[in-house]
Amino acid sequence: MSSSIVRRLSIPECILLVTQRITKYPVLIQRILQHTKDSDSDHGCVCDALRCVKQLITAVDSKVNEQEKKQRLKEVYSRTDSKSIMRMKSGQMFAKEDLIRGRKLLHDGALQLKNSAGRLKDVQAMLLSDVLVFLQEKDQKYVFASLDQRSTVISLQNLIVREVANEERGLFLITAGTEKPEMVEVLASSKEERNTWRAIIQDAINGRADSENKSSVAGFTCL
Known part of the structure; x- marks a missing residue:
C-alpha cells in the first residue's frame, strides 16, 4: 500500500489499529451522517450505527471503571492492617x-x-x-x-x-x-x-x- 498510515502493516495489525481507536467511531460516523441525505436508503442504518457505537463505548467505559475499582479495593485491602x-x-x-x-x-x-x-x-x-x-x-x-x-x-x-x-x-x-x-x-x-x-x-x-x-x-x- 502507498499510504504511509498503513504501510508495513498486515491485515491483523490494521484491524488492531482500528479497534484501539474506538472512541473515534462516533466522530467518524457522525461525519458520514452529515453527508448522508435523509432520503438515502442507508440513512437509517447510519443512525443505528451511531447509536450502537455510543452504547458500546458506554458499556466499555463502565466495565473498565468497574475493573479499576475492583483493583483499587484490592490495593487498599492489601495495605490494611x-x-x-x-x-x-x-x-x-x-x-x-x-x-x-x-x-x-x-x-x-x-x-x-x-x-x-x-x-x-x-x-x-x-x-x-x-x-x-x-x-x-x-x-x-x-x-x-x-x-x-x-x-x-x-x-x-x-x-x-x-x-x-x-x-x-x-x-x-x-x-x-x-x-x-x-x-x-x-x-x-x-x-x-x-x-x-x-x-x-x-x-x-x-x-x-x-x-x-x-x-x-x-x-x-x-x-
Whole structure:
C-alpha cells in the first residue's frame, strides 16, 4: 500500500489499529451522517450505527471503571492492617476482611474528619456498597480512623447527608433511626469535591433503598 498510515502493516495489525481507536467511531460516523441525505436508503442504518457505537463505548467505559475499582479495593485491602477493627454504631464489628466481603467500591478519595475539638485528621474515604469507611495511615499501613468515641465505619442505612452551613467544603453525615443519632463532619478539598461526594453518597443511599424495596415486594405473597 502507498499510504504511509498503513504501510508495513498486515491485515491483523490494521484491524488492531482500528479497534484501539474506538472512541473515534462516533466522530467518524457522525461525519458520514452529515453527508448522508435523509432520503438515502442507508440513512437509517447510519443512525443505528451511531447509536450502537455510543452504547458500546458506554458499556466499555463502565466495565473498565468497574475493573479499576475492583483493583483499587484490592490495593487498599492489601495495605490494611489485619489487626485493625472498628465497632459500628449498631454494635457490629467491622474488620479488614469485611472490606471485600460481598462489597463493591463505589468511590474513594482523600477527605478530612473533624473531631469534637475542631481538629482535622486526614483520612482515606472508601464508599462501599452499604458502608462508608474512613481509614488513616499508620506505619505505612491503613487502619480504621479514630474519631473521639464515634465509629468511622458508617452504614448507609438511615444515613442523612447535609451540607455544613458556614463551610463550603463540609458535609454532615448523620446516622438517624437510632436512640442516639450520631453526626460526623467531613471536609473535602474544595466545594466541587464536596458536591461530588454528596451526590455519590446520596445515589448510593437511594440505590440501597431501592434494592431493599424491590426485595420486599419480591418476597410479598398475596393470600
